[in-house]
Amino acid sequence: MKAATTLVFALVTLLGACWASATDAASPKAPATIAFSSDRDGNSEIYVMTETGKALRRLTKNPKFDGFPRWSPDGGRILFYSQRSPNGDLWVMNADVSAPKNLTRNAAHDGDGSWSADGRRIVFVSDRTGDGDVYVMRSDGAGVTRLTTEAKNQHPSWSPDGTKVAFTSDRDDNGEIYVMNADGSEQTNLSKSQASEDWPVWSPNGATIAFTRSSNGKDAVYLMNADGSNVRRLAAGTQPSWTPDGRRIAFTNESSGRSAIYVVGFDGKGLKKLTRARFTEYDPAWSPR
Numbered sequence: 636m637k638a639a640t641t642l643v644f645a646l647v648t649l650l651g652a653c654w655a656s657a658t659d660a661a662s663p664k665a666p667a668t669i670a671f672s673s674d675r676d677g678n679s680e681i682y683v684m685t686e687t688g689k690a691l692r693r694l695t696k697n698p699k700f701d702g703f704p705r706w707s708p709d710g711g712r713i714l715f716y717s718q719r720s721p722n723g724d725l726w727v728m729n730a731d732v733s734a735p736k737n738l739t740r741n742a743a744h745d746g747d748g749s750w751s752a753d754g755r756r757i758v759f760v761s762d763r764t765g766d767g768d769v770y771v772m773r774s775d776g777a778g779v780t781r782l783t784t785e786a787k788n789q790h791p792s793w794s795p796d797g798t799k800v801a802f803t804s805d806r807d808d809n810g811e812i813y814v815m816n817a818d819g820s821e822q823t824n825l826s827k828s829q830a831s832e833d834w835p836v837w838s839p840n841g842a843t844i845a846f847t848r849s850s851n852g853k854d855a856v857y858l859m860n861a862d863g864s865n866v867r868r869l870a871a872g873t874q875p876s877w878t879p880d881g882r883r884i885a886f887t888n889e890s891s892g893r894s895a896i897y898v899v900g901f902d903g904k905g906l907k908k909l910t911r912a913r914f915t916e917y918d919p920a921w922s923p924r
């Protein structure tokens with residue numbers, strides 16, 4: 636009798652597990668188009684929503700700061716910055732919020748992550764050497780290597796072909812967009828301007844870099860060719876993120892007093908506000924698929 640009960644229990648458990656996984660696989664979830672950060676629940680958390688603001692879901696739930704989400708190239712994981720560990724670290728979680736993991740686990744400040752196109756490596760910024768420097772690690776957090784040594788550097792962005800990393804540096808007094816080979820060699824100033832540049836992001840085809848230029852206290856999103864030529868202004872705002880087809884760019888704009896998320900065409904047309912003004916919402920990351 637006892638053996639039979641155990642067998643029935645095991646069968647029910649097995650069937651339950653099968654049913655649960657079949658349900659997960661089959662449940663029609665709305666596509667999570669945009670990940671972003673918001674204070675709408677009292678402290679900074681990461682959310683996803685569709686482009687029309689539907690299917691809003693909160694991914695993190697922690698009284699400390701969580702923000703700056705970055706989708707893995709296959710859309711299965713999200714890299715983010717959190718202060719749930721005292722000095723700020725880069726974390727990764729599955730897009731369904733499971734398996735959160737602290738990748739950096741260092742007493743210094745660590746943040747500003749960007750995936751390689753194959754999802755196997757991550758460039759990031761750490762203060763562990765004093766100033767902010769760009770480092771690279773495997774996507775499991777191992778194999779950390781320093782790539783920059785000079786001045787303060789931030790916001791690295793890995794090129795889609797994997798060969799280069801764009802980043803911001805203040806080694807020339809004001810912020811400039813630099814590009815280097817993925818091993819840290821040949822660090823070159825692309826922007827060379829008196830204004831302050833920041834937030835470089837490669838277009839999906841690698842031909843263009845979106846970035847922010849600040850002058851007279853005003854931020855605007857600009858585009859330039861990947862060699863630094865053909866600089867043109869796109870819209871007032873900061874923190875650009877390309878759509879997967881490279882035709883539009885989401886960004887943050889603070890002109891209404893609170894930051895909100897907008898999208899605009901690559902040609903500067905079709906400006907649209909995606910979030911409402913009641914909350915501070917920023918740093919959009921468009922899903923790769």
Ligand SMILES: [Ca+2]
Nearest residue numbers: 679697699701
């Ligand atoms: Ca939080």
Ligand SMILES: [Ca+2]
Nearest residue numbers: 723741743745
């Ligand atoms: Ca840290």
Ligand SMILES: [Ca+2]
Nearest residue numbers: 810828830831
């Ligand atoms: Ca500059």
